[in-house]
Amino acid sequence: MKIKTKNFGEIEIEGNKVINFQEGILGFPDETRYAILEFKKDDPFKWLQAVDNPKVVFVIIDPCLIFPDYKSVVTAENIGLPDSNIQDADIFTIVTIPENPVDITVNLQGPIIFDFKKHIAKQFVLYNKLYTTKHRIFPAVK
Amino acid sequence: MLILTRKLGESVNINDDIKITIKEIKGKQVKLGIDAPKNATIHREEIYLKIQEENKLAASRSLPHNLRKAINILKKAKKGK
Numbered sequence: 147m148k149i150k151t152k153n154f155g156e157i158e159i160e161g162n163k164v165i166n167f168q169e170g171i172l173g174f175p176d177e178t179r180y181a182i183l184e185f186k187k188d189d190p191f192k193w194l195q196a197v198d199n200p201k202v203v204f205v206i207i208d209p210c211l212i213f214p215d216y217k218s219v220v221t222a223e224n225i226g227l228p229d230s231n232i233q234d235a236d237i238f239t240i241v242t243i244p245e246n247p248v249d250i251t252v253n254l255q256g257p258i259i260f261d262f263k264k265h266i267a268k269q270f271v272l273y274n275k276l277y278t279t280k281h282r283i284f285p286a287v288k
Numbered sequence: 289m290l291i292l293t294r295k296l297g298e299s300v301n302i303n304d305d306i307k308i309t310i311k312e313i314k315g316k317q318v319k320l321g322i323d324a325p326k327n328a329t330i331h332r333e334e335i336y337l338k339i340q341e342e343n344k345l346a347a348s349r350s351l352p353h354n355l356r357k358a359i360n361i362l363k364k365a366k367k368g369k
Contacts, residue, residue: 152350153351169329172340172343173339173341174347205346205350226330229326240343240346242346242349243349243351247354247361248361253342255339255342269343271335273335283362
């Protein structure tokens, strides 16, 4: 299927690559279908593009590449799903790139958990005092 | 807004499946117990709003040239190690 993107014009994606966010992403309740766009296999950053609205796109990253301990904190209990098993789930987090890209941050308080087999995903709120919406990727700035 | 007065241990029911109970009152803090269906989404408001705000900012800044700059800095940081 063809989708319109914010940054890359109209592109073709496989229909089975569409991921359903039943509740949308916080702040974007109207967009429920997204696709992950990746242009280079080894690029840690990927694009999460809303399928039905080209204007809505996020840069996402596997947070464990930068914060190796993070996955152990994203437990079912900490995201309000005490009865679920999310051990093997795929987690991505949204990246914010400010005016000065050195100050790039990752939102570790709002992880997105994907089930690629079922083509579904949801942004959760992580209740853990260690993590906030803005974690710097580059810790020291000169 | 509907405003109800409740005592410690009393509850409020919303529809047939949501029940909010006053569990503890300590000075200016109130502990609530919430029974709701599994698919109900319940958040502390200030954290919920913070994530909404961050998402909106992230979406407004999601441009390839911004990302490219960040990647270049990342590469330089790696080389420096």
